[in-house]
Amino acid sequence: MSAEVAAEIPKGNGWEPNILAFCCNWCSYAGADLAGVSRFQYPPTVRILRVMCSSRVEPAFILKALKDGADGVLVAGCHIGDCHYIDGNKNAEIRINNTKKALAKLGLDGRLRLEWISASEGLRFSEVIRDFTEEIKKLGENPVKEVKK
Amino acid sequence: MSDIKGTENKSTVAKDSDEKRVGVFVCECGVNIGGVVNTKAVAEYIGTLPGVKVTSVNKFTCSDSGQADIQSKIKEYNLNRVVVAACSPKTHEPTFRACIEQMGLNQYFLEFVNIRDHCSWIHMWEKEKATEKAKDLIRMGVERSKLLEPLQASEVPVTDKALVVGAGVAGMQSALDLADMGFQVYLVEKEPSIGGRMARFDKVFPTNDCSICILGPKMVEVARNKNIKIMSYSEVKAVDGYVGNFNVKIEHKPRYLDVTKCTGCAKCSEVCPVEVPYDFNEGFGTRKAIYVPFPQAVPLRAVLDKENCINCKACAKACQSGAINYDMQPSYTDLNVGVIIGAVGFKTYDPEPRHDFGYGLYDNIITAMEFERLLNAAGPTGGHVVRPSDCKEPIRVGFVNCVGSRDKATNIYCSGVCCMYTIKNAQLLKEKRPETDHTIMYMDIRTPFRGYEESYNRSRNLGVKFLRGRPVEVKEDPVTKNIKVRVEDTLAGEIRNLEFDLMVLATGIVPNEGIGQIQQLLKLSKAADGLLMEAHPKLKPVDTTIDGVFLAGCASGPKDIPYAVSQGSACASRATILLKNKKAITEGITAVVNPDVCVGCQVCIPMCPFQAIKMDEKEGRANVVKALCKGCGTCVTACPTGALEQSHFKNAQILAQVKNVFRFQEVAV
Numbered sequence: 001m002s003a004e005v006a007a008e009i010p011k012g013n014g015w016e017p018n019i020l021a022f023c024c025n026w027c028s029y030a031g032a033d034l035a036g037v038s039r040f041q042y043p044p045t046v047r048i049l050r051v052m053c054s055s056r057v058e059p060a061f062i063l064k065a066l067k068d069g070a071d072g073v074l075v076a077g078c079h080i081g082d083c084h085y086i087d088g089n090k091n092a093e094i095r096i097n098n099t100k101k102a103l104a105k106l107g108l109d110g111r112l113r114l115e116w117i118s119a120s121e122g123l124r125f126s127e128v129i130r131d132f133t134e135e136i137k138k139l140g141e142n143p144v145k146e147v148k149k
Numbered sequence: 150m151s152d153i154k155g156t157e158n159k160s161t162v163a164k165d166s167d168e169k170r171v172g173v174f175v176c177e178c179g180v181n182i183g184g185v186v187n188t189k190a191v192a193e194y195i196g197t198l199p200g201v202k203v204t205s206v207n208k209f210t211c212s213d214s215g216q217a218d219i220q221s222k223i224k225e226y227n228l229n230r231v232v233v234a235a236c237s238p239k240t241h242e243p244t245f246r247a248c249i250e251q252m253g254l255n256q257y258f259l260e261f262v263n264i265r266d267h268c269s270w271i272h273m274w275e276k277e278k279a280t281e282k283a284k285d286l287i288r289m290g291v292e293r294s295k296l297l298e299p300l301q302a303s304e305v306p307v308t309d310k311a312l313v314v315g316a317g318v319a320g321m322q323s324a325l326d327l328a329d330m331g332f333q334v335y336l337v338e339k340e341p342s343i344g345g346r347m348a349r350f351d352k353v354f355p356t357n358d359c360s361i362c363i364l365g366p367k368m369v370e371v372a373r374n375k376n377i378k379i380m381s382y383s384e385v386k387a388v389d390g391y392v393g394n395f396n397v398k399i400e401h402k403p404r405y406l407d408v409t410k411c412t413g414c415a416k417c418s419e420v421c422p423v424e425v426p427y428d429f430n431e432g433f434g435t436r437k438a439i440y441v442p443f444p445q446a447v448p449l450r451a452v453l454d455k456e457n458c459i460n461c462k463a464c465a466k467a468c469q470s471g472a473i474n475y476d477m478q479p480s481y482t483d484l485n486v487g488v489i490i491g492a493v494g495f496k497t498y499d500p501e502p503r504h505d506f507g508y509g510l511y512d513n514i515i516t517a518m519e520f521e522r523l524l525n526a527a528g529p530t531g532g533h534v535v536r537p538s539d540c541k542e543p544i545r546v547g548f549v550n551c552v553g554s555r556d557k558a559t560n561i562y563c564s565g566v567c568c569m570y571t572i573k574n575a576q577l578l579k580e581k582r583p584e585t586d587h588t589i590m591y592m593d594i595r596t597p598f599r600g601y602e603e604s605y606n607r608s609r610n611l612g613v614k615f616l617r618g619r620p621v622e623v624k625e626d627p628v629t630k631n632i633k634v635r636v637e638d639t640l641a642g643e644i645r646n647l648e649f650d651l652m653v654l655a656t657g658i659v660p661n662e663g664i665g666q667i668q669q670l671l672k673l674s675k676a677a678d679g680l681l682m683e684a685h686p687k688l689k690p691v692d693t694t695i696d697g698v699f700l701a702g703c704a705s706g707p708k709d710i711p712y713a714v715s716q717g718s719a720c721a722s723r724a725t726i727l728l729k730n731k732k733a734i735t736e737g738i739t740a741v742v743n744p745d746v747c748v749g750c751q752v753c754i755p756m757c758p759f760q761a762i763k764m765d766e767k768e769g770r771a772n773v774v775k776a777l778c779k780g781c782g783t784c785v786t787a788c789p790t791g792a793l794e795q796s797h798f799k800n801a802q803i804l805a806q807v808k809n810v811f812r813f814q815e816v817a818v
Contacts, residue, residue, distance in 0.1 A: 044271075049289070083674070084674070
C-alpha cells in the first residue's frame with residue numbers, strides 16, 4: 001500500500017458528522033459516480049440524495065435535514081452555464097444563499113454549502129466531501145437537531 | 150441467492166393495493182459491493198423495516214438469474230414496490246424498470262439505491278462504516294419507495310418532416326439520408342450557396358482528392374432530390390413547440406433578384422463596376438457587387454450585395470431574363486417539423502486581433518485557409534502560391550501548428566484537423582514545386598485515423614521537415630519582407646534561427662455566430678469551449694438535451710470530414726426513429742399543477758427555462774405543457790402555494806428520504 005493510499009485511510013477516531021448531500025442528476029450525482037469509479041476514497045460521512053436539478057432543493061428540505069439529524073447539508077449542481085436545464089443552478093444559487101442567511105441567524109452558520117461539481121470532477125467531489133467533513137468537525141455537532149445518533 | 154426474510158404465510162398475503170409491499174434486492178456486484186459491504190447484515194436489517202416483505206441478496210442482480218429472482222419474488226410476495234440496491238441508476242435503472250414492468254408493475258415503482266459508486270467503492274477500507282452507510286441509503290430508498298406513484302410516459306404525435314440547419318457537408322448528409330428514406334426535408338443555409346466550408350478547401354486529407362470535385366456532385370444530388378427543399382440565403386428566426394411538433398419561422402434574405410428567372414449566367418457580374426474583396430477567397434482577389442458565389446454554387450444563382458451596390462442599374466440592363474428587383478424585401482416561411490438537425494458549422498480562429506506569430510503585422514504571414522485558396526486552381530492566383538508582399542512564389546515555407554488551439558491564452562482544446570491539413574498543404578506545394586522547402590513547427594503531431602499516419606510518413610519521405618517547437622520570436626526583414634523566426638528545437642535541445650519566404654498559421658476550429666443563435670433558439674447548452682453540448686459525450690453524441698433536436702458536424706466539437714459526414718448520417722438515423730414511429734415518448738417526470746390550490750400568481754412562469762408553463766386565462770391558473778416540461782422541478786420550488794408538484798420527486802417523497810437518512814433515537818427531553 002503506497003504512502004498516499006495509506007494517508008487516505010481515515011484514522012477512525014472521534015466524532016463523525018452526518019452530512020446530507022443533494023446532488024443534481026446530471027452533473028454532481030454523476031461526479032459522485034465518477035469518484036466511485038475512480039476509487040477516490042472519502043469519509044463515509046455523506047449520504048447522497050438525488051434530485052433532478054439543484055433548483056429542486058427547497059429550503060424546507062434543508063431545515064428538515066438539520067432538524068432530523070444532519071450536521072451539515074451540501075447542495076451540489078452543474079457549473080454555471082452547464083446546467084442541464086439551462087439556468088436552474090442560478091435559481092439554486094439564489095435560494096441557497098438566502099437559506100444560508102436564514103441559517104446564520106439561527107446560529108447554523110457554515111452548515112450549508114453549495115458547490116458546482118461536474119460529471120467529470122470525481123476528484124473534486126471527493127475533495128469537497130473531505131473538506132466539508134473537516135469543516136463540520138470544527139463546528140461540532142449541530143446544536144438544533146432534535147435527534148441523535 | 151439467499152432469502153433473508155420470506156417466511157410469511159403466503160395464504161395471508163393481502164390483496165389490498167394500498168398496502169405497500171416492498172421487496173429489497175441487494176446486489177453484491179461480484180466483490181465490488183460484496184467485498185466491502187456485509188450484504189447479509191444489510192439485508193437482515195432492511196428486512197426489519199416496516200413494509201419490507203422480502204429481501205434478497207444476489208451476486209449480480211442485473212444478470213438473468215438476478216432479474217428472474219426479482220420477478221419471481223414480485224409474484225410470490227405480491228410486491229408492489231421494488232428497491233434495488235446496486236450500482237448507479239445511470240447504469241441499470243432502465244434494466245430494472247423494464248424488469249418490473251414485465252411483471253405488470255408500473256416502472257416508476259422501482260427505487261434504485263446506489264451502494265457501489267457511492268459506498269463500497271469509496272469506503273474500501275472501512276467495511277463496517279460502509280455497511281452502516283449502505284443500511285442508511287437503502288432505508289432512505291425503502292421509505293421513498295412506499296410513496297412512489299405510478300406515472301405514464303405520454304405520447305405526442307410527430308410531424309414526419311425534418312429541418313436541417315446548415316448545409317455544409319454534415320447537414321447535406323443528414324438531408325440526403327432523410328430524403329432517401331422518404332421524409333420531406335427543409336435544408337436552411339445562411340449563405341447564398343450550400344456547400345459550407347468544404348467548398349472552399351483545395352484538396353482534402355489524407356487522400357488529397359480535390360474537395361469541390363467530391364463535394365460538387367453531392368451538392369447537385371441535394372438540389373436534385375425531390376424530398377429536399379433548399380432554402381439558401383435564409384435563416385431560422387424563431388422556434389416554438391416541442392419534439393414532434395416544432396413551429397419554425399424562416400427568413401429569406403432578399404437576393405434582389407428573382408431566383409426563378411435568374412439562370413446564373415453571370416452577365417450581371419460582367420457589367421457591374423463595383424469590386425469588393427472576395428470573401429470566398431478569404432479576402433484575396435475581388436468579386437463584384439452582384440455575383441454568383443462560386444462556379445459550382447447550388448443554387449447557381451446570382452446575389453446582389455446591397456451594401457456595396459451603387460445603384461447604377463447596369464446589371465438590370467444586362468440581365469436578359471429581367472430577374473433583377475432592387476426593391477425586394479425579406480420574405481418568411483412558417484414550417485412545422487418533427488425534428489431539427491443543427492449542423493451550423495464553425496469558423497477558423499482569427500489570429501488578427503492578437504497578432505499571433507506576427508499575423509496582421511507582417512505581409513508574408515497567412516492563415517492555412519488563405520493558403521488553401523492560393524493553392525486552389527480556381528483560387529485568386531490560379532493555383533500559384535505567392536507571397537502577399539511581392540507576389541513572388543516562395544521557396545522556404547514555414548508552418549506553425551496549434552494557432553488558437555492547445556493554448557491557454559486562446560482555446561485549450563485540440564482542433565484535431567490542423568496537423569493533418571498542414572501535412573497535406575506542405576505535400577501539395579512540395580509536389581507542385583519540388584524546389585520548395587517546408588518546415589512544420591509543431592507541438593505534437595496527431596494522426597489518429599485511417600491513412601493519417603501514412604500521409605504523415607509520406608510528407609517525411611517527400612522531404613518536409615518537422616521541427617518540434619513553437620516560435621518564440623517572429624520578425625520581418627524590412628528589406629526582403631522575409632520572416633525571421635527564433636524557435637527552440639525541443640528534440641535537439643537547441644535554439645534555431647530560421648528564415649522563411651512565407652509563413653502559414655494552422656488556425657484552429659472555433660464557434661461561429663450561428664452557434665450562439667441556434668443555442669438561443671433551440672435552448673441548447675454550450676460547453677466550456679463555446680461549442681454546443683451533446684446529450685452524452687460517448688453514448689449520445691448527436692442527441693441533445695432537447696428531445697427531437699440533434700447536432701452534426703463541428704458545431705458540437707472539432708471534427709474532420711469523415712467524422713462530420715458520419716454524424717450527419719447518425720443524426721438522420723436518430724431522427725428517423727421519431728419520424729418513422731410518428732410518435733415520441735416524453736418523460737414521465739414532469740411538473741404537475743394542482744388546480745384546486747393554484748391561485749394563478751404566475752411566479753412559476755418566468756422560472757421555467759423551457760416555457761412549459763402557460764397561463765390558462767379562462768381558469769385563472771397555470772398549466773404545464775407536458776411535452777415541453779423537462780421535469781427539473783425549479784418551478785415547484787418557486788411555487789408559493791404548493792400547487793406545483795414534481796412527479797416522482799414530490800415533496801413527500803424527498804422528505805421521506807430526508808427524514809430517514811440518519812438513524813437515531815429521540816432525545817429524552
